Amino acid sequence: MTDAQAAFAKPSPKQMADAIRVLAMDGVEKAKSGHPGMPMGMADVATVLYSKFLKFDASRPDWADRDRFILSAGHGSMLIYSLLHLTGYKDATREQLENFRQWGAKTAGHPEYGHMTGIETTTGPLGQGIANSVGFALAERHLAARFGSDLVDHRTWVIAGDGCLMEGVSQEAIALAGRLKLNKLCVMWDDNEITIDGKVSLSDNTDQLARFKASGWAVKAIDGHDHKQIQKALAWATKQSKPTLIACKTKIGKGAATMEGSHKTHGAALGATEIAATRQALHWSFDPFDLPEGIQKAWAKVGKQGAKARKGWEARLLNHAQRDDFTRAMAGDLPTGAFEALDAKLKELVSSQPALATRQSSGEALETVFNAIPELIGGSADLTGSNNTFVKNTQILDAPDYAGRYVNWGVREHGMASAMNGMALHGGVIPYAGTFMVFSDYSRPAIRLAALMGVRVVHVLTHDSIGLGEDGPTHQPVEHLAALRAIPNLMVFRPADTVEALECWQVALQHKKTPSGMCLSRQKTPAVRLTDAGENLSRKGAYELKAANGEAKVTLFGTGTEVALALKAAETLEAEGVPTRVVSVPCFELFEQQPKAYQDAVIGRGTVRVAVEAAIKQGWERFIGEDGGFVGLTGFGASAPAEVLYREFGITAEAVVEAAKARL
Amino acid sequence: MTDAQAAFAKPSPKQMADAIRVLAMDGVEKAKSGHPGMPMGMADVATVLYSKFLKFDASRPDWADRDRFILSAGHGSMLIYSLLHLTGYKDATREQLENFRQWGAKTAGHPEYGHMTGIETTTGPLGQGIANSVGFALAERHLAARFGSDLVDHRTWVIAGDGCLMEGVSQEAIALAGRLKLNKLCVMWDDNEITIDGKVSLSDNTDQLARFKASGWAVKAIDGHDHKQIQKALAWATKQSKPTLIACKTKIGKGAATMEGSHKTHGAALGATEIAATRQALHWSFDPFDLPEGIQKAWAKVGKQGAKARKGWEARLLNHAQRDDFTRAMAGDLPTGAFEALDAKLKELVSSQPALATRQSSGEALETVFNAIPELIGGSADLTGSNNTFVKNTQILDAPDYAGRYVNWGVREHGMASAMNGMALHGGVIPYAGTFMVFSDYSRPAIRLAALMGVRVVHVLTHDSIGLGEDGPTHQPVEHLAALRAIPNLMVFRPADTVEALECWQVALQHKKTPSGMCLSRQKTPAVRLTDAGENLSRKGAYELKAANGEAKVTLFGTGTEVALALKAAETLEAEGVPTRVVSVPCFELFEQQPKAYQDAVIGRGTVRVAVEAAIKQGWERFIGEDGGFVGLTGFGASAPAEVLYREFGITAEAVVEAAKARL
Incomplete structure (x- = not known):
């Protein structure tokens, strides 16, 4: 072992964090593009989180009861790529790090769901990760109520930046999380006082702790480079009865020899000179992407430390009464007979189909599948009666028991759509929810991400034309069909009557990797499908x-x-x-x-x-x-x-x- | 005078408010559609506001120095129609009230800008009014700095509901207003604890006072039916150095005989029986839309009480050194010679045009017009360097002197776009601002309203394709050109080089009633227009x-x-x-x-x-x-x-x- 190696034989937490710093710096430098500042700034927090708190097993990224880690500040993607590499995720190879941001690599500019295991959701558009996380945390609570804490008992950890908190969708998310008392959700805010244009104070002076507190969160501020404080705060977070915000005061580009704290580290490579100086300052004398053995071992150990818990969980699953149902639900498969009632209804309808508004037809479709598919979780952005999304006698999904299957999302279309993505990504649930179609404009950024990630969420978009009537042009979609159809990989349905509504719902639920928009009328329309085609023609x-x-x-x-x-x-x-x-x-x-x-x-x-x-x-x-x-x-x-x-x-x-x- | 009339000979403030209640109830009943609950609930606040605080003259709705009243909770449109009718706005006739929500009437389901004078902005999509108001208040501060408080010294009053405050865009708006210290902005929150699906607490338990306070607002809670408390609170609001929130505890449908306080009054006619009972309870024995003389006179007086102030202002304008410039700016006309430098640049370019990214070309276009058109106010959602929106040596528009012409909007695309609408509607300024094109999805609801209202705002949308490169699919617009082109009355420009960029900017600024999106590349592109066409071909x-x-x-x-x-x-x-x-x-x-x-x-x-x-x-x-x-x-x-x-x-x-x- 060389002297250089020896210095890392038993690495300190700080040295383990430095490994992230160096990899982030190197990855961005090689790509000549990317964001080193955030990974360097949050390396200490991430190190403590991964090594002391995050429940995971790098060899089994699909372990259903793992904690979820969400990098809401997705531009800091080298943070998560470094962590996955260091802890030994199979496809997070050195080669992938070296090909950061290159054609065909799994290390895209922003973390992309489905590219590399260990990435729970696609982030980058600011605010989406934190809003997704509400869905993750809500799905966890619901599934724990359904299957018991023997099988479902994990946390959702989020790193969010100033940009995430400025975006309006974050307010919708934090208000929801507070109202729903999602105490297993912890947001670690990278409080570095820097945005792209300069100091945060140029455009914001919000007291974030007070703001989160106002929405029912437990809050705490720490030095985000002090490992003891971080550890204490994360431990504190696990003991709260509310969602938690930890404001981590950090320096962007922490560790950079001369640029630490500067917004210049945010979105560009540091350059060869700065990197050399930084290596020296960190006593890091290894080539780009080379890691001393001691660091490799220490991090690999972190990647394995959840194995025991994972095996224990697998043993519990094996003997669990609901094993098959749990496994099926998490795989996203529908129960046998999911469409029996729907098919029966279809047959019945072609002989006598009343004139209904297609939103009513959609409601009838839901009646046929809601009990047959226990993964379905409904909801509305405060338009339940108008959206026909509520199946009668459904319990509200809410604290404290979370067994319900209908979410009162409030007037929060964007937060709802983003949380729905999180629910679908968590797995085990299939979310659908309603608003007026014109307000798909509000939820559009999240609908786009659903399409990009390929997740099964169903947006019930009622009042789909001037047929909405008196509410007038602000509420009448005229360009929304075209605008939604423009989104790749989004199924935009506009059923003509109840038969088509049933068919469209069936197709939507059968597509595991495609989101849908169900465009539905306020006004009544006569039935058009009066004979039995013997097949689902809408398909x-x-x-x-x-x-x-x-x-x-x-x-x-x-x-x-x-x-x-x-x-x-x-x-x-x-x-x-x-x-x-x-x-x-x-x-x-x-x-x-x-x-x-x-x-x-x-x-x-x-x-x-x-x-x-x-x-x-x-x-x-x-x-x-x-x-x-x-x-x-x-x-x-x-x-x-x-x-x-x-x-x-x-x-x-x-x-x-x-x-x-x-x-x- | 009949006895019935006599009881209103010298109407109390409560009776004046009841006039709003009855008109709202009658308008909705006649239309068999609409929202009586909110106008009835906020009638007391509106009465105190209009009769004691709002600076206006019903005979001159275009008086530039009038206070602006914004009904963010636009579904309560009968509130503003009633107020405009009662105070004597010329086109707010009884016939219009009777034709509420009917084809051809100016009394649309939600207040539509340009339909009836006195309506400052189109509202209905929740959260837009409150976000618009930041733009109104900011334009006022800026113009006061430019022209002096002799000419510009007015307030922006907003009525917002629970829905407005749940929408994420409201957080962007309140954070901006707080940061910019817009102390002449007052939001009166209709704190009625009711949304469409039932109690607010079903989906929200945010401590709104604490939340606004966290963003730098002065806050106060009152009984929204107690005229004295209302008057005291509004007076208090006029004396603060911060924007103000007044939480007005109200009962939805206040005054309704049996339905007061019920969410059933929110979105449907009360019905003949309830209306008859309510008339009796209010001692209101007049036919639908009939008003006792005393009420008519008292309200008409309110409509005229600003005439003196208005005349004084007109006299000041007449002798003001900047009269012509002020009048021109408020009319939305461009200065003489606005495009001299642009035209010169065009001629120069066709002989030698370098390869530039079109975002740079756009920046060059801005350089030619920014000083020639003092109404231009630039900005960016924290991407100034990337958007090329900043013209060098420009002062930042910020407290305390507000004379600057560049806004640091922060990472708030939606709030920015909505506030830009407010600025344009206020008049006297022409806002433009930048973000990445993919994030037009975030600002889309506000862009749509700009198109619907017909206001001149320019959205600078850079990084307009996969040419954005390494940041990847989350940041690459692929469907956004189609989606933006789908919006009626929106000019979506995609210039090919600097000549076209100059031309497109010229066209965008010349259209007083059309918003624009300027779609611009990150990457360099060779010039394509190498000869002088002698005209603006992009037009x-x-x-x-x-x-x-x-x-x-x-x-x-x-x-x-x-x-x-x-x-x-x-x-x-x-x-x-x-x-x-x-x-x-x-x-x-x-x-x-x-x-x-x-x-x-x-x-x-x-x-x-x-x-x-x-x-x-x-x-x-x-x-x-x-x-x-x-x-x-x-x-x-x-x-x-x-x-x-x-x-x-x-x-x-x-x-x-x-x-x-x-x-x-």
Whole structure:
């Protein structure tokens, strides 16, 4: 052993933290891009957390009862990559660190869920991690109530930065966590007083401790470089009956020879000179990415210290009465017979289907699956009655027993959507929740992340058009169908009646890696699916609902409440001797996944094509071509009763007929 | 005078408030839709505010130095309609109240800016009003610094509900207001403990007073039905050196005979029986919308009591040295010569234009106009250096003197965008501010309202594609161009080089009633406009940048950094003997407004059409038809250097050539 190695033979906690500092510095330097300041600043806190508190076993990143660590300040991704590497996660290799931010590497600029094991959620857009964590912590409490603390008893630890706390979504998250008394949630705030533009005080002077306290948190401030204080604070956190905030006063870029404390360490490589000087100051004489043996061993030991607990847990699981159900739920598989009632209802409906608002149809779909799929957790952003998200007799999910299955999210669309992501990522639950469709704009950043991560959450978006009526243009989505359809890997459903609503719900729940938006009407609409197709037609995204009498001259496309208008228009055209098909399009995204031959057959090129949807045209050219007709909107709505709006904006069967005739 | 009339001959403040209650109840009843609970609950506070504190003159709703009243809880729109009617605003007629929520009426379900005078901003989406108000109050402070308190010295009063305070954007707003010491901002919180789903405590137990205090506000709690307490509290608010929160404990639906305090009064008509009983309880024996003379007179007097102050102000304006500048600025007109430097720069550029990132080009555009247009107020959500929004030597807009012209918004995209709306609505300033384009998702609800209201704000959205590089998919917009283009009345610009950037900025600033998004690259791009067109070509939305050599066989479309790729592809095609045009498309929205003949000429039907944009295809069919080629993305990006991403995702000149050839 060389002298250099000997100095690390039995590394101090400070030296173990320095390993993170050096790796972070090296990774960013090699990539010539990244954020070294935060990993260096929070290395001490992370070291104490991982070595003394975090329940995990690096060899089993999928251990269901592990503690969850969430790096809300995702730009500090080298912190988590370093930790996963040091503790021995299999795919956190040295090569991955060396390829930080490069094509094909698992070490993306911000931590990406699904790229490297040990990354619990994708973070980077500020505030999302802290809001996710509420979902993680809530899922834990619920599953503990369902399966017992023998199987479920873990904590959620979050590192958040000033940016996370400035984002509005953090307020929604902390208010929720406080209200729900999520005492196993601990946020370690990297209180370094620095943001990109300079000092935090340039734009903020909030007393964060007071703010969290006002929302029902237990709070504490410490020196984030003093390992004893950190240890004491984390121990304190585990004993509170409320969620905990620990303000960790740190220096950004801690350890950097001359740049420590400067916002210049935030978002750029330190440069060769500074790195050399820093190595010297840390007595770290090893090449980039090289680690002294003593450090390697000490950290590897940390990675293994949870093995015993994990094995004990596995033994408990093996003999647990609910073992199979727990394993199935955590795997995200649906119970056998999940759709028995739904299928029965479908059969029943095609013989007699009443006119309902599609939000009611969605409510009926939920009635058929809610008891059959105990993982379903409902909720609404304070619009329960309007969203039809509440299945009767459901217990509210709330402290102290957490066994309930319906969350009162409050007027917090963004926090709700972000927490839903956390719930789905935790596993064992399938969250769905409602708001008005227009407010999908509020939750959009979290919906995007659901799509990027590929998690199963269902957004129930009611009042899906000018059919909302009197509440007026602020509440009427007109561009939201297009805007949601624009998000890759998001299934945007707009069912036309109860049969389609049931089908769409089935598809949504069957897709384990795809979030859905269920777009639903406020107003009643007649049933359009009156015969038994023997299969789930909505699964194809679009299908011929009504064939033409004879060789089709016209194809009419519609979604949701406008399918009925298309059918009525087809009736008129047929009566005038124009053979007309009607295609219902419940989901653009799924249609794109069909074989080309099917797509061509459904689209019916060569026929006159007209689409009707109470929204803007964008995206419909895919179906109607450049010359097709479109009956919809070109601007915002207005305040008036729904039927008046449809008439005044010219979204009528007559207009559809006219658009077709003009092209015949 | 009848006995019934006599009882109101000299109405008490309580009786004046009852007039609001009855009108709100009647308006909602007639519409059979609306929200009576909040207007009834806050009638007392509103009565004291309007009769004792609000500086206004109903006959001159455009008086520049009026106090601003913002109903953040916009669903209580009958409160403001009643107040405007009672105080004598010309267009707040009885007929308008009777046509509440009907087609063509100015009394929309939620207050709509531009429909009825006296409505300062569109509210309804919760949290927006309170965030707007920060912009109103900041604009006031700035203009007072610029023009003196002789001309600018007014307050911003806000009524906000529980929903507003639960929304995350409210936290961004209150933190900003506290930091900026906006002491002339007063929020009256309707603390009625009720939301739609029931008691506030179902989803929230935040100590709001402590929360506001933590962000630097002065706070006070009162009985919101006790006129003396209200008066004392509002007087107190006018004397603070911080923004003020007054928690007004109220009963929702106050005055309703049996439903007072129930969430059932929130969002539905009370019904004939309850209304009759309530009339009796209030000793109000008049027909719907009928008002006793005494009430009419007393309220009309309130509407006129600001006339003297207004006249005094007009006299001061008449003799003010800065009269013309003030009047011009408040009218939203640009100074003479606003674009002299910009025009000069344009001429200079076409002879020698360097390769720049378009965010740098945008920065150069700002350099040419910032000093020429003193109304411009810049800012960034903590990405100043990245957004190129800061013009050198600009003073920061901050307490205590507020004369600066650059706002450190902090990591608060949503609050920033909403406050910008408030600034623009206040008048006298033209706000622009930056963030990464992907975070337009965070500010989207406010951008939508800017478009709906028609206000001039410019969102500088940098890092507009995978060209952002290593930060990865969380930070790379791929669907955002489509999603922003979907918003009606929003100009989404994506300039290709410095010439286009200058042109787009000119167009954005010249549109008084249209918000803009300026989508700008992180990475450098070669100049494409190398000759002097003698006009602002970007104004047309799309134009032929390069003609074909001979009869065009191919048309290539591109935007932003991809225009250079289209040009390169055209070169290859031309070299191979394929006459190829290139069309630059800096703004879809403006192109749609051109004459059809121009549109047809630019689109070039009959040629093979291919578009290239580092984003999803949605919306491009408008240009390329059903069979056109599209070189872009179908999903999310990845983390790697920009040039690697362009290559790996196949967004190259070669791919464009190939797409064209495949169709020839």
